[in-house]
Amino acid sequence: MCGIHAVVSRNSRFHGTAISEKLRRCLCNRGPDHFGQVTTRLETVTTPVNLTFTSTVLALRGDHVTKQPFQDPQTGSVLCWNGEAWRINSQPVDGNDGEAIFALLREASKKSSETGSRDPILDVFRSIQAITGPFAFVYFDRPSETIYFGRDRLGRRSLLICRDESDGSFVLSSIAEACEEKWKEVDSDGVYSVVLRQDADPDHLPLPVRHEWLPPATSEIVGEIGTGDECVLGLARFNSDIPPEDAPALCPDSEPVRSLQRLLSSCVKTRVMNIPKPPSTGSTPDTRVAVLFSGGLDCTVLARLCHDSLPRDQAVDLLNVAFENPRVAAQLHKDAKGAAVDVYEACPDRITGRKAFAELQRACPWRIFRFVAVNVPYKETCEHRAQVISLIYPHNTEMDLSIAYALYFAARGQGMCYQSGDSTSEPAPYTTPARVLLSGLGADELFGGYGRHFVGYQRAGYAGLIDELKLDVSRLGKRNLGRDDRVMAHWSKEVRFPYLDEQLVLRAMKTPVWEKCDFRNSEDISGVEPGKRVLRLVALELGLEQVAREKKRAIQFGARTAKMESGRVKGTMVIS
Template identity: 60%
Template sequence: MCGIHVALSAIPHAISPQLKQCLCNRGPDYFGQEERRVGGINSPQSWTLTFTSTVLALRGDHIAKQPLVESTSGSVLCWNGEAWRVGGHPVDGNDGEGILTLLKKASAFAPAARHDAILDVFRSVEGPFAFVYYDKPAERLIFGRDRLGRRSLLFTHDEASGTLALCSIAEASDPSWKEVEADGIYILNLAQLQQHAIPATHERAKHEWLSSDQADFISSIGTFNKSLPSANSALTALSPSVGMLKQQLLDSLRPRVLGIPQPPSTSAGETRVAMLFSGGLDCTVLARLVHDLLEPDQAVDLINVAFENPRVVAQLEKEAKGDEPIDFYEACPDRITGRKSFAELERVCPGRAFCFLAVNVPYSETLAHRRQVTSLIYPHNTEMDLSIAYALYFAARGQGSCSSPSSGRDSPQEPHTSSARVLLSGLGADELFGGYVRHATAFSRQGYPGLVDELLLDVGRLGKRNLGRDDRAMSHWGKEVRFPFLDERLVRWAIETPAWEKCDFGNGEDVTGVEAGKRVLRLLALELGMRGVAKEKKRAIQFGSRTAKMESGRVKGTTLLS
């Protein structure tokens, strides 16, 4: 994980102290800058490219100093992400350095093939990333986000000052920042720049991640399976898709949780992995599988957030009987579910040092951080954006009280700040396996054809999810969030699997007692020994943690922030 900023300007560009601090929050291990001149004595105008990178070192056995520079050509790479595989092969060591090595080899091609060879390096990456690459010999600026948009990259174009900038986060005082779309690789030909005329953003050349003439080709990853069942075939624990899902998740988790380096300035044995833990189906299955992969002596933090919502607190106090004080944090839906699932994990994972990290956020603290969170999520600026970001922001900070295995909620709670710099999220499971209410509604109205259309709509916009917003909210604390359900290979398998092998709405609630939505994942939870988790209902994070509608129950999620 890194923070990157690249500016193309008529004069050397200096980032503000506030922006520098925000970038260093994302990457606290190293800060570096490079500068290049574009144009020269034969050009009517020369331009300055200023590259800034900060580094959160999570790959390899050393801190890879950025910006990464190709010493022979002078090309520069700002890399923010994780290349789990390149060209189908696992990446050993630092992935940013590995990408630069491949770009150097691609640059050695003949001019006619060089262009596509460089693009193919980025096309071959599996994993979350955003990047800016200056191809110096060809004077091209190449940039983009991965095809699912899991890392943040913003741009701004100021015609008045003649500056084009790309950055992981927006400057708080500048309302012109926009998201770089996760729909391809963008190229700006710097050799064609005219005097004081940096092209507007829509004039950039876009190259597709992967072209295909196949219908329903999703996110440049795979073709959606629209087939319908010829007979009523029930999805059971013995169905092949249940075992395949388990294997896909283990394969996805393995590079995401193994080999994480010890954080600098911490003692040996500190926790390296934490889970964004509501206690729901998706995150708890992940936590259970992480137990199978990690060394027995490694602890795992389960971060569970609950907020003091004045509107809900007032209602609870009104309904209360007697003088006994109300613990409104423990009354939060996600706290109740979280403790239940924590107990189930303790039972099925003997010996694992899970810490149930209860993060309680007073309303006064929410207000104190409102400006910071609003600034981080920009250009997203609705009440729903803010309520979701609050939960992610305070969860990533990881400050609360810890319940260790065998201690209950009534036992003394130890203050604890998570040292983990890798956070796991269960996001993506609902879209892939039919976990939303609208999926059940679509089936009830139109059967499997309606369900297939609704699933296709959801997976088709995975790359449009607000993951850039979430990345900015959580990375502020020097943490990296990883999404096992959004591994490219798992996504490809899921969209190529028929709907009835994932969510068995044709059979309602079967003899196993689990509902049809995400049934393949619920059956896996049963196989892993977690019956209670298998029956958990879907709940949005802003309602489970009670960040939604703090002041008024009539505020709409689409209302713009003031």
């Protein structure tokens, strides 16, 4: 995880190399292990172009802190890289992935200079995009005097742009410097480039040009590539087959269940193995991974698969957040003994979280799990309001804020710790040392977990269900993952999404609908409800019977961050 910031300036308000103390602090929160800056200049016939590149580093790959920005001493080309390239051209990346990417770009730059084509440079980013890995980047190719930038196809890393219309100068950054209307999310629909020296208008930089994500034909995950509207996320056609009358019902021993379990296990293992030990862990058990843990199906399956992947001596933290919502607290009644009801323990996600924690202990008796009860008083929520609003910008609705609150405080990871296998000791104040967080986001979109999927089925049968699923998958790259990245990275954490592994997404797209969710057949046949049935059956196979039957609940309602002040507030309202 890194914080990246790049200024490409003529005589505009962006001129200069210094960044504000507030911005520096926010970038360093994202990457506390190193701060680096590179400045350079392009002389033109009229006004020179000044370029400043800043990177901060959270070291999670390789055996040392790799300094950024990367700079080629021969050509002066510069790379700011914030990502995880798990594999490139089907080969696992050993050591630091940023170094590997920059080495490829240096070679591509030579080929580009020889041929006069941009394709060698674009193909480097496409070779990462076609396999697996979240990323955002800014690359300055000095020989061609061109800036390249972009985000991965699913938008899992933040990158914003702010442009000065007077001369075309622009800033690219992991976070906005101020809540101004000019800041926009960089779209995740391709690689963008700007040729800095233009003969057409030497005093004004041109608009960025978009280059399509075109996976290399040799990529192992590329299946039946579609074109135009048929191609979803630039990956493949979405399987829109209607199930035949004799389509088998999903059961625990169905091949789609076994296949998903194998693939999801691999996706989790990729994201939890070989993480460097966090600094200052003290005498507590070795903990490198934490799970954003509501106790629901998606996150509990990830926690269970962590158990299968991690060495025996590593613990797993389960971050469960609950808020003091004044509006809800006023409605709580005393329990049967006349005692006041604990506003945090009454939160839906706290209730399901504790049940799932107990089930994980039964399924994995020798693994140390820590249930971290993150209790957030209303006063503390208000104290952090301005900070959270600043981090989520340019997102600015009440729903954005309520979701961001839950992620922000969960990622901080401060709460009361309950350790598995230690029922005799009292819970103690605790802050997770884990720098890698796992999120269950994506499972609902891929496997039919939202209520609107059932509504689509009721409206138009499997055709209606398929339309809803296809729409959700196609919008994955436009989801609010950039917002979520900014909120959680503020605490020097990197969030990883096993369900959004490109291979898993592609597999889900190509799988017929009746092998994912199964609304035609009742719960009596397989023992679990139709929504996300294939994943629920995986949970059963993993020994999580109670979790397999858990209902879906949105985070802002489960943690009770929604409508804190008034029940009349709508999620679409702009934050006042």
